[in-house]
Amino acid sequence: MAKIIFYGGKGGVGKTTSSTANSIHFANKGLRTLLISTDPAHSISDVLEMKIGREIIKVRDNLYGLEIDPEYEASLYIDKIRQNMKTILSNVIIDEINTQLDAAMVSPGTHESALFDKMAEIIIEKFDDYDVMIFDTAPTGHTLRLLTLPGLLEDWMASLIKKRKSIVGMNKMLSKKYDEKDPVLEILEKRQKRFGEIKKILIDGNDLTLRFVLNPEQLAIEETKKAVAQLEKFDLPVEALIINRILPEEFNNEFWQKKKEQEKVYLDIIEKSFPNKKLIKIPLIDSDIRKNTIDLIAEYFKEA
Numbered sequence: 045m046a047k048i049i050f051y052g053g054k055g056g057v058g059k060t061t062s063s064t065a066n067s068i069h070f071a072n073k074g075l076r077t078l079l080i081s082t083d084p085a086h087s088i089s090d091v092l093e094m095k096i097g098r099e100i101i102k103v104r105d106n107l108y109g110l111e112i113d114p115e116y117e118a119s120l121y122i123d124k125i126r127q128n129m130k131t132i133l134s135n136v137i138i139d140e141i142n143t144q145l146d147a148a149m150v151s152p153g154t155h156e157s158a159l160f161d162k163m164a165e166i167i168i169e170k171f172d173d174y175d176v177m178i179f180d181t182a183p184t185g186h187t188l189r190l191l192t193l194p195g196l197l198e199d200w201m202a203s204l205i206k207k208r209k210s211i212v213g214m215n216k217m218l219s220k221k222y223d224e225k226d227p228v229l230e231i232l233e234k235r236q237k238r239f240g241e242i243k244k245i246l247i248d249g250n251d252l253t254l255r256f257v258l259n260p261e262q263l264a265i266e267e268t269k270k271a272v273a274q275l276e277k278f279d280l281p282v283e284a285l286i287i288n289r290i291l292p293e294e295f296n297n298e299f300w301q302k303k304k305e306q307e308k309v310y311l312d313i314i315e316k317s318f319p320n321k322k323l324i325k326i327p328l329i330d331s332d333i334r335k336n337t338i339d340l341i342a343e344y345f346k347e348a
């Protein structure tokens with residue numbers, strides 16, 4: 045049974061760095077860990093300096109990686125809809141809908157739905173194979189917000205199924221085809237089952253942990269407060285904050301010394317604003333974070 049950790053935060057704050065470092069820490073402790081990126085660009089492949097793709101690959105002892113490409117998943121998703129449609133609708137309508145599906149392929153909503161489906165599939169299928177699953181989210185997709193959806197979607201599916209059942213019931217009365225299984229109903233029931241399963245794991249099962257990355261700056265603090273409050277409104281508590289890029293203590297330069305004083309004020313505000321959260325502090329290091337420096341960052345996750 046896996047513990048599931050999602051990393052969120054604004055663009056460029058250090059989500060990929062933190063989620064990768066956290067994964068390395070768990071793997072070093074002997075836990076079977078799966079690190080999953082939902083961002084095809086500048087991602088865990090770059091940090092770990094190895095090709096990680098659509099299939100789970102071993103990164104090092106106890107650590108496995110996977111990159112989900114939302115665009116690719118969206119095209120599979122649309123293809124599946126086209127297939128399902130063929131069994132239900134007439135050719136004339138299919139042509140019309142196909143045009144609309146082509147447009148849907150590039151819409152962000154489709155990417156999010158496809159991403160959600162893929163994440164749900166991985167969580168449901170791999171839940172028993174790993175001790176920890178860590179998701180590094182993309183800055184543009186509102187991946188964390190997707191987590192608030194399974195409950196809503198389950199209810200929505202239930203109402204669609206009810207409606208469909210009444211239509212199917214009427215058709216049956218008219219055509220007297222009593223024993224044919226309705227394909228639309230089958231699809232709806234399958235999706236409802238998946239939303240139910242994912243909700244059971246993520247929300248009811250307490251297996252989900254959310255972590256937020258931020259830099260010690262004023263705007264970031266305000267935005268994090270808002271994001272945390274929003275998630276908590278949906279009963280998705282944020283367990284820890286990762287404060288990344290903390291400046292060194294001493295500078296022999298007036299400009300940087302002043303910056304450091306300012307940062308201390310912000311660190312203080314963070315501690316006061318989030319009294320119940322675990323705070324993981326990571327220093328700014330003097331190079332980009334790559335294969336040879338990521339283990340250094342993993343050290344800071346010892347308490348986490």
Ligand SMILES: Nc1ncnc2c1ncn2[C@@H]1O[C@H](COP(=O)(O)OP(=O)(O)OP(=O)(O)O)[C@@H](O)[C@H]1O
Nearest residue numbers: 055056057058059060061183289327328329332333
């Ligand atoms: N503590 C640090 N010290 C030095 N460089 C860092 C630190 N944390 C992150 N970086 C660098 O900052 C850049 C952005 O970090 P990272 O990719 O982890 O952020 P991200 O939140 O995942 O970004 P995105 O929102 O684009 O996915 C990278 O080049 C990374 O190497």
Ligand SMILES: [Mg+2]
Nearest residue numbers: 059060083086
């Ligand atoms: Mg990233």
